[in-house]
Amino acid sequence: MRGDPGRDPSRPGRTGTTTTATAGGPDRPxxxxxxxxxxxxxxxxxxxxxxxxxxxxxxxxxxxxxxxxxxxxxxxxxxxxxxxxxxxxxxxxxxxxxxxxxxxxxxxxxxxxxxxxxxxxxxxxxxxxxxxxxxxxxxxxxxxxxxxxxxxxxxxxxxxxxxxxxxxxxxxxxxxxxxxxxxxxxxxxxxxxxxxxxxxxxxxxxxxxxxxxxxxxxxQLAGMSATVEETLSISGILLTRTTGRTPEVVERFTAQSDDVARLEVGSEMAxxxxxxxxxxxxxxxxxxxxxxxxxxxxxxxxxxxxxxxxxxxxxxxxxxxxxxxxxxxxxxxxxxxxxxxxxxxxDTPVEVAERPGARTLPHPRGHVRFEDVSFGYTGADAPTVADVSLDVPAGTSLALVGATGSGKTTLGYLLARLYDVDTGAVRLDGVDVRDLTARSLSDAVGVVTQETSLLHASVADNLRFAAPDATDAELRRAARIAQVDDVISALPEGYDTVVGERGYRFSGGEKQRIALARTVLRDPPVLLLDEATSALDTRTERAMAAALAELSRGRTTITIAHRLSTVRDADQIAVLDHGRVVERGTHAELLAAGGRYAELVAADAERAGTGAGLVP
The missing domain is CATH 1.20.1560.10 (ABC transporter type 1, transmembrane domain)
Structure with a gap:
């Protein structure tokens, strides 16, 4: 997931729309x-x-x-x-x-x-x-x-x-x-x-x-607000403290505040x-x-x-x-x-808007198909994905693997319609996702990413964000599937425990499992797992793999992963390189072919310090 262009905040957007205020333009309103x-x-x-x-x-x-x-x-x-x-x-x-x-x-x-x-x-x-x-x-x-x-x-x-x-x-x-x-x-x-x-x-x-x-x-106030938001969050405090940059951050804020004070005086005295x-x-x-x-x-x-x-x-x-x-x-x-x-x-245009007369899928089965899909972020030298065609029948699993920046996460974004394709189409049960209502698509596709987002609320409230009417029993069932019920139940306040700013009271793996439970609670026919187990230890990952295998029965699952040990059992594996599908097949077939996938498995096994990854 890391390294895909969609993750880089420095990259310009799709339309190049500026967000810089122009209020300082002409004097006359x-x-x-x-x-x-x-x-x-x-x-x-x-x-x-x-x-x-x-x-x-x-x-x-x-x-x-x-x-x-x-x-x-x-x-x-x-x-x-x-x-x-x-x-x-x-x-x-x-x-x-x-x-x-x-x-x-x-x-x-x-x-x-x-x-x-x-x-x-x-x-x-x-x-x-x-x-x-x-x-x-x-x-x-x-x-x-x-x-x-x-x-x-x-x-x-x-x-x-x-x-x-x-x-x-x-x-x-x-x-x-x-x-x-x-x-x-x-x-x-x-x-x-x-x-x-x-x-x-x-x-x-x-x-x-x-x-x-x-x-x-x-x-100037906007700049000062941005500094406060970036440096006074938990991640911001950790960054400044651990890098010893607190004096510089305070100095930057002081300069911004001084500019605001000067402009306030100027406005008052004008x-x-x-x-x-x-x-x-x-x-x-x-x-x-x-x-x-x-x-x-x-x-x-x-x-x-x-x-x-x-x-x-x-x-x-x-x-x-x-x-x-x-x-x-x-x-x-x-x-x-x-x-x-x-x-x-x-007036900033909505780049991914719901079309007039958009359709709903009353009973989605989960058949996903990428048809000659090409997409590039504005300002990129080359398309992030190019001419990708993949067919994922309902109830089957697809694993997307490849080097960092190969376009794996971008394909997931296109399925969830966080961006729209430049050419081609992404279809769900034969319907172009651009022709579906936003609610229908979100109900059909459940997304879990490695960068989990938790609200500053209780665990129960975080889970119910996806399913407001869920009962306590349903919350616990989803948590058990995600291998996190024991962790939550062991807390003094249990499911009423406040997770803290961005879930800081929990470890990275625990936050991922809570996010997974939240998606499980929605029971979508399509699961998109984008490095969803990246923060888990080996033991927990194995337990969750078994749980996900059970959960995935009768459900379409698309997994984006760097750890290749998590995708061996996929019905099909697609290897991406520079936005193109270069190999496709099962784990055994791709290993036997001795191509790009075999190289990735060998490199993965070398990083893990074992040759286990080479076993078909």
């Missing part, structure tokens, strides 16, 4: 990306309409206060009308109460919508990644994938949950306030608006700067001086408005003190949401970099 973000909210249109109505009502309630203040200053106080003053005071309190209640309801609705959108985005990305080919994960660091789901989507939490509502709310407040100011006094209103073009211009500059900084920061200038300008406008109002009154033009006070009050209600609006636009500029990274993964 692409319109199609913005439209795509808006489409995420389409299923919640009705709720958003209700939110918009609530926001409009809240904005109207907010601008009512200055008009009430004008009546207080110009009418109630000069006349000494306490009754009118009481009604106006009640109106001031009432507008605040109504606005607050509307804001609470609107906040609840927008949070629900935002969380629904976040949930949908996370599930869509995770589901899409689950359908990606093995090649995608061979060329992509696990930490990078985790960063897209955790860091990028996590950073969108605030944007999706509240930013949209804040944008609409502040925009509505600005529009209503502008109308109210023009209604009070158009001259002072136009003077107040002089700050707007300058503010918008500066805001656009800050937004572009934030977008670039955010893209760089997310790339445009800070521009914002200070905008804030100063907005603070100066009310004072200048009083000065202009005094000059207008001095010319004899009608302008009541109440109108002047109300208009300056409205200026405050204009500049606060306007400043918030400008900051939200900057935040949206930055968030487009995050959406770009998420959409990049969502």
């Amino acid at each position: 692409h319109r199609d990306e913005i439209a795509r973000v808006l489409r995420l909210f389409r299923p919640h249109t009705r709720t958003l309409v209700v939110v918009a109505v609530l926001i409009a009502c809240s904005a109207v309630a907010g601008v009512a206060s200055p008009f009430l203040v004008r009546e207080v200053v110009d009418v109630a106080l000069p006349r000494g009308d306490l009754r009118l003053l009481a009604w106006l005071a009640a109106g001031l309190v009432g507008t605040v109460a109504v606005g607050t209640a509307l804001d609470v309801v609107q906040g609840l609705l927008t949070t629900r919508v935002g969380q629904a959108v976040m949930h949908g985005l996370r599930v869509a990305l995770y589901s899409h990644l689950q359908r990606m080919s093995l090649g995608f994960f061979a060329r992509t660091r696990t930490g990078e994938v985790q960063s897209r789901i955790a860091n990028d989507i996590g950073a969108l939490q605030t944007v999706v949950t509240s930013t949209g509502a804040d944008l609409v709310q502040n925009l509505a407040t600005v529009v209503v306030t502008v109308v109210a100011m023009l209604a009070l006094d158009w001259r002072l209103a136009l003077f107040s608006f002089c700050v707007l073009p300058f503010s918008v211009w500066l805001n656009r500059r800050v937004g572009r700067l934030r977008r670039r900084t955010t893209a760089q920061r997310q790339r 445009g800070r001086w521009q914002w200070s200038l905008i804030t100063l300008t907005m603070a100066a406008v009310p004072a200048l408005t009083y000065l202009l109002g005094g000059w207008i009154r001095g010319t004899g033009t009608a302008l009541s003190i109440g109108t002047l006070v109300a208009l300056v009050t409205l200026q405050g209600q204009l500049f606060r949401p306007l400043g918030a609006l400008l900051r939200i636009v900057v935040r949206l500029h930055a968030s487009t970099a995050l959406f770009t990274r998420v959409f990049e993964y969502l």
Whole structure:
């Protein structure tokens, strides 16, 4: 199994699809990306309409206060009308109460919508990644994938949950306030608006700067996540400790963390001086408005003190949401970099997709046939397998042997449809595996590899991952077949024992046997054993060989092995060399032929220090 191109993470994938983030590209957000973000909210249109109505009502309630203040200053106080003053005071309190209640309801609705959108985005990305080919994960660091789901989507939490509502709310407040100011006094209103073009211009500059900084920061976070995933796992700790590289690993992480901290500061400080200038300008406008109002009154033009006070009050209600609006636009500029990274993964094509109208096999027999199969990994100098034709009748066994890199594991991958053939076909019961549903194929073909994968859960949960409805008795039967029941039962917690990170509490051989029991539990008609007993000692291997022989009766078994002692009893043995079948026959026939297989048996016996492998 080791040495096959499919095992090499450094090799490029089948389509050459890049997984490098492009969020740091053009400064201006692409319109199609913005439209795509808006489409995420389409299923919640009705709720958003209700939110918009609530926001409009809240904005109207907010601008009512200055008009009430004008009546207080110009009418109630000069006349000494306490009754009118009481009604106006009640109106001031009432507008605040109504606005607050509307804001609470609107906040609840927008949070629900935002969380629904976040949930949908996370599930869509995770589901899409689950359908990606093995090649995608061979060329992509696990930490990078985790960063897209955790860091990028996590950073969108605030944007999706509240930013949209804040944008609409502040925009509505600005529009209503502008109308109210023009209604009070158009001259002072136009003077107040002089700050707007300058503010918008500066805001656009800050937004572009934030977008670039955010893209760089997310790339650095992805790199840091990958380092954590690689070096803080059990295998990573073992590697760094046993090679004495702990100081270097810490130094690398320190440098990455320093870059992230620097970019965080840059993101936070981006445009800070521009914002200070905008804030100063907005603070100066009310004072200048009083000065202009005094000059207008001095010319004899009608302008009541109440109108002047109300208009300056409205200026405050204009500049606060306007400043918030400008900051939200900057935040949206930055968030487009995050959406770009998420959409990049969502747009990565599924290389091994289920075809429309895919078939199921209700009662698969297990007849496997490779018909002129050729396949090559992208970037390889030559095909990994070429013109391979093999027929494995149902209930028989096939052993694939050959030197490292000869294409044995690749043939197994093609049968399990982890990759698709370039030419030819792999058939199960006469049906091209590309025409089967993914569930039907996985139910028919059980795969056990030497690189076992166990969840951080109990032994029972790991076994039931393959058969959720399995009873305790069925678990134990599968474990006995895999020669691991005694080991599990001897533990203090038995089948409730937590296996640890990647099954670290168990030896390599024990993990392989648990993985084998998990496959046995599924009872598939086809067994694909890829070095499935490589980590077993000789005694356990012999016991399991007997168990597998019993299990294989009436079942198609394809074994990929370096230890040739494990494949002597196969109904047929195919010898691969540079991706081609060079010999085929039984153990005795191939030994008698004195060809490539005989050479492999001799080399195997020499490594084992015995000539036993030469015995037919």
